[in-house]
Amino acid sequence: MLLSKKQPSAAATQWIEKVKYHKNRDSYFKFLGNPHFRYTAFLLVFLSLWFLLQVFWFPPTKPTQTKFSTTTPKPSAGKCNGDVAVYVYNLPAEFNLGLLDDCSHLNVYTNMCPHVANHGLGQPLDNMDLQSSDSNPWFATHQFIAEMIFHARVDNHPCRTWDPSKANLFYVPFYGGLHVSSNFREPNHAIRDALAVRLVDFLQAQPTWRKNNGKDHFLALGRTSWDFMRTNSGPDFGANCLLNLPCVKNMSVLTVERNPWKGSNQHGIPYPSYFHPSTSDQMMTWQNMMRQSNRPYLFSFIGAPRKGVGKAAIRDEMIKQCMESTQCKILKCDHGNPKCYNPSEILKVMRESRFCLQAPGDSFTRRSTFDAILSGCIPVFFSRHTAYTQYSWFLPEEASKYSVYMDEQSEESKRIEEVLMKIPKEEVDTMRATVIDMIPRLTYAHPNASHSDLGFEDAVDVALQALAQHVRDKV
Structure with a gap:
């Protein structure tokens, strides 16, 4: 943005002209008798006039400063808005x-x-x-x-x-x-x-x-x-x-x-x-890292097989499909796999994936859903009770903006890779952006x-x- 230079006032213009006039007369004094005396006298008069003009002619002003922000403004989270006590x-x-x-x-x-x-x-x-x-x-x-x-x-x-x-x-x-x-x-x-x-x-x-x-x-x-x-x-x-x-x-x-x-x-x-950040800078830095993260895998699954007819069926199906696909990254957590207890290993798998499969755990929900969102990975749900009926205060009302749903009894759940491949890239990018924007409100x-x-x-x-x-x- 171009800033116009403030023009001097009429009084200021007159003063500038006075200065020019006296400067032009400096050479004249050199030819007068006793030039040092005359020059000193003129200088004293000049400084006196300058001081008086500064005090009485030009009123005092407060300096102004224009600030330009190069970052997103921070919301005021440090104050209570009065709705909560x-x-x-x-x-x-x-x-x-x-x-x-x-x-x-x-x-x-x-x-x-x-x-x-x-x-x-x-x-x-x-x-x-x-x-x-x-x-x-x-x-x-x-x-x-x-x-x-x-x-x-x-x-x-x-x-x-x-x-x-x-x-x-x-x-x-x-x-x-x-x-x-x-x-x-x-x-x-x-x-x-x-x-x-x-x-x-x-x-x-x-x-x-x-x-x-x-x-x-x-x-x-x-x-x-x-x-x-x-x-x-x-x-x-x-x-x-x-x-x-x-x-x-x-x-x-x-x-x-x-x-x-x-x-x-x-x-x-x-x-x-x-992830438990102390500042907005930590949060914004992490979100930017997730936006720029390279995701070579279409989808991933982290988890162990489950016992019981209901729980075992969908998990066994996920593990089978993931192991058969070259576009899926799997981290099996049976037999005490130490990687499944290492947060860096868990988040690494999710950060490299575009979609993260979220099968029900011992109950409908699982902590992995929030690990996935933290990693910028779009969750894929197989039960509505894993998220949609649970976290209405925290998740967008329109589930398709941030997630994919395949009923565990549907035909879609038997061909996960095919269904995910059909989602246009532009739509995937929009969903991931929504997921990453959700991170702060799902973080403690x-x-x-x-x-x-x-x-x-x-x-x-x-x-x-x-x-x-x-x-x-x-x-």
Whole structure:
């Protein structure tokens, strides 16, 4: 853009002409008698006039500076827009932090001590991208640890209030997922349910609860809803009865997988992946890397075969088709393949693929869906309950803009490569761009991130805003 040069005022023009006049007379003084005296006298007069004109003729002005931005403007994520005011209960330690004292027994299958470190982010990962950043955004995050990360983020959130009279949301930071996973093998149902029952008793005794009978209260759980919905007549999978308690049914429950049929008060939140940025620069750098990533494979599958007729069928079909195709990259996770526990290996496969097959896991959803989106890989779903009925707050309403769907019982699922090959390149590029744009809102930012530096809305921001609107409609 060309900037026009400001023209001098009439007064300024006159002054310029005066200066020219006196400069032209300098040579004349040299020929007068005692030229040094005359020159000195003239100089003193000249400086005096110049000083007086500067003070009285030209008014003082403030300097202006035009700034040109070469980067995308950062949204103001450091301030609360007024729609959310969340009060965090200070629960007795037995409901959350006290559980961590026995972290080695929080899961019947694995030692959770390394995973509960760093507010639930787990251990820092080396040999990942963006290592030159001021802070390392990569962690070996456990897939069932969202409740701890959520708690840490809300504790440091700009929309948090310490005054319950000003709150429109009341967060109950119960580590229910960690507790239930430590009691899967407990045969006595009363013992398995005891902590959940004590939580309900505590809440019902609070004045803040009685105001709206808990309708403005919410939980965030890191495991699927099925782990908290045991009934006396149904099968026992080691679950407790938390979500079936009448008190909890009044609340909103955030969970990594909701019950599509009996979960009207349940809302899906993303599984945590490995990336937890502290700044918008880290996020934008990663997104740009995913846009430029070379993807030599048409599709990929990461996973192990499953037992059981329903689960085994579609997975066996995927593994078979992928192994027979030269355009598919497979990472089989049976027999304890160590690559399947290495985040860099997992993300490498997805970053090299245009489409990532997302078969249901032990339940409908799987953490791999969010690993794929983080890698800019377009997810291919075979059950609507893997994403579409789960994460309505986070995903575009029109599923075809960011994903491909093949019903696991359809003929399409038997010829995956053929179906994917028919999608025009321009459409694939548009879908991938949408997927990469989705990364921030499906990511859990580092809990210690400065709100002025974060510059984007993460999964917790999205959940709080949607939850506030949901409560306003309900209360």
